[in-house]
Amino acid sequence: MDLKELYQEIILDHGKNPRNLRKTENFNKDAKGHNPLCGDNVHIYLKLNENKKVEDISFEGHGCAISMASASIMTDLVKGKEEAQVKEIVNDFLDMIKEKEELQNKILNEDEKTKLMCLSGVKQYPMRVKCATLSWHTLTSAIDDFQKTVNTES
């Protein structure tokens, strides 16, 4: 995939019209993330029901198209999943962005995996990988109830 395809697919869809860019009412978990290099900020809100299923997930924040699109796609894909499944998807995505060629999880269907693989284009731009992973690290932080803001530089 070349750069223009990467940008066209993600930006014109999720980057410019992010899904779930709002604040969940009655959220029971949340976390903030910050990338000081570009000034990107994200705040993830999560509502887990009694069966530990993601009843709702949303985010607020601002950033580059890649970070906004990544948060948008992520929130879309983990909605309705169980907490353990969410963690598996997050780890799988982070592994893919770091080194693995393909996503390994069996939770997402092929369409959903294709959406995520759109973001794999950032691999060739190491400086931009943090843009793509900020919201994912922040989601982990929300699930695990870390109180500290996720910072890409520390």
Add this chain to the structure above:
Amino acid sequence: MDIDSIKKEFPIFDNKVQNNDLVYLDSANSSQKPRVVIDRIYDFYSKEFSNVGRSVHYLAVAATNLYENTRTSVQRYINAKDKNEIVFTKGATEAINLVANTFGQKYLEEGDEVLLTELEHHSNYVPWHFLRNSKKIKIEFAEINDAGEITIEAIKNKITSKTKIISVTHLSNVTGAILPIKEIVELAHSKNIPVLVDGCQGAPHLKLDMQELDCDFYAISGHKMYGPTGIGVLYAKKKWLDDLPPYQGGGGMINEVKKTGISYGELPNKYEAGTMATAQVIAFNESIKFMEKVGIENIEKHEKELLDYGLDILGKNNSIKIVGNPKNKGGVISFTIEGVHPHDIATILDEDGVAIRAGHHCCQILHEKLKLPATARASFGIYNTKDDIDQLNQSIENCKKIFNI
């Protein structure tokens, strides 16, 4: 001036970048290197290498002379009074750290103030910040005006009876503002306050005369002056270098070492501990000679023409907002595009071979003040042409298309 033939002296432009001609607009970050500088490093290591200032064999003496020749060239280039006022460092960062550390040790006490500006690069803030913890000093920031400049009044407003040193940039790497250094120095000296100038952006682009500027310290970065990385210069008035304690201890900076005590070497050895970046210092001489050959007046004139052209072209582009509008401005254009994050701009421009910088440019204090998380920045060097700016503008149009703006 024949820019095309000057550009040919830079081998980097012989190669394609991602199948495009390189449009290098990131010289404020680091400049490209002319062949003479690159060759000098190769030749020195191939034919002339030895450590300097120690052994008495042929190669050592020759290398020492070459090393000292650069000192003489720097002295000439910045019109310093004394050759021993030139101290080699690993960069401008180390030069500022040297002053903050040694001046801080000797002259700063709890409650004393260091005056900086909101334009400062982190390298002219963090070294002073260390003294907040160790000496409990205060740091004040002279404020920018709406044009992104620091006026003499802004400095005057922040000077108090507690101000012990003023440390300011010569030329902002974000707004391009050139500070009124001479006036600042006159004002400061009338109150017995020394002045350090961060000359990272000043030295590659402006004619320098230390005796006329009269500042106490001036920090220079070699790699922004068409020179190698790992080399910088601290210019300091001799009275300060005599007066301040050494910065780092080691070989080369001592006079006599005994179990009971140590005496330090004469200038400039006192501040050059350990084996220095010998090859880089020697190659840096070629950078200075290269700039002298082109002529600093010609460099200033050429970059001013590029700046005016760039401001005109980009100024006509309605979606571009240029950051700062200083009257006296160097070859730096920082900008934003409504609806596109600067990192997206930089990544998309890169596809066309256009190299710019995006981010906070190591100036988080300034970006916080401007309420901008990041900016995109095009900065010029001697090898840039109006075609480069046209390509920049065209690539920005392409970027807007991708973002439907």
